[in-house]
């Protein structure tokens with residue numbers, strides 16, 4: 001079990017209709033890039049554990065979010081979106097998502113209501129999802145319901161129904177936290193009986209170090225919308241926790257890019273962009289650790305890191 005679990009905020013109050021029979025299990029959130037998986041898991045656990053951005057493919061690793069109530073415990077796997085698998089790195093992310101799919105008790109397909117996926121993407125998900133289900137329940141979380149007007153939402157839900165996937169379709173909004181209690185109750189109904197796997201106080205199994213990396217990665221995506229963020233990877237080189245209360249947390253990280261030109265873009269004029277990335281990430285990390293943080297980020301060039309197994313391993317995208 002990973003070190004440094006992050007303690008949870010107070011948990012949500014769904015109906016305790018089944019408290020005598022605790023339920024517990026793993027739920028995988030899968031779907032297309034940018035569909036809203038990370039936003040949904042962040043909303044449920046009440047903290048930012050996964051990077052979100054308007055750019056597709058922000059999530060790169062498997063992220064566990066933990067939700068515990070009187071009904072039991074759900075461990076969510078937030079997975080990288082399924083996308084074109086032309087690249088070694090993308091293939092790796094596809095493998096991570098598939099493994100999460102296979103090891104879950106319940107699978108949730110997160111579908112954006114606005115825009116709805118097109119026919120090709122629906123077929124892709126049919127090919128990936130249906131063979132992998134093997135009799136396990138599927139729930140279709142039709143998210144971004146806040147963006148679809150009431151009169152526009154019903155036709156879209158009917159359209160999803162026409163696709164003919166098994167399982168209940170439930171409209172939700174991660175961003176506006178709509179209908180989450182109904183969604184969670186449905187998941188608890190589908191999970192096997194069992195006691196919580198993780199401590200009730202945890203909201204993620206990510207370490208603080210992993211969360212720090214996630215926050216930095218998110219700020220890169222938010223600052224740079226074009227191809228650069230996809231070719232940038234964060235490595236936390238040093239993470240010094242305070243030895244006594246009130247002391248500063250010291251973090252040194254490297255951002256690897258594939259080309260020298262990308263290094264210039266990331267650094268920006270007179271270092272302005274890297275400073276903004278670093279300041280925004282530092283604020284998030286300070287909130288997380290509840291104290292002052294010193295964050296130093298260096299931008300380094302590592303040509304072709306996305307094709308290099310050694311680098312993928314060092315960056316934590318591939319098992320040792």
Ligand SMILES: Nc1nc2c(ncn2[C@@H]2O[C@H](COP(=O)(O)OP(=O)(O)OP(=O)(O)O)[C@@H](O)[C@H]2O)c(=O)[nH]1
Pocket residue numbers: 031032033034035036037038039040051052053054055056057058059060079080081082143144145146147172173174175176
């Ligand atoms: N209006 C609205 N926007 C949302 C909602 N959920 C997500 N978004 C936005 O959609 C974009 C993508 O959301 P993410 O949660 O990063 O999507 P993801 O599926 O994790 O993306 P990948 O990392 O590419 O797999 C972000 O700009 C979010 O703010 C929602 O319920 N309502």
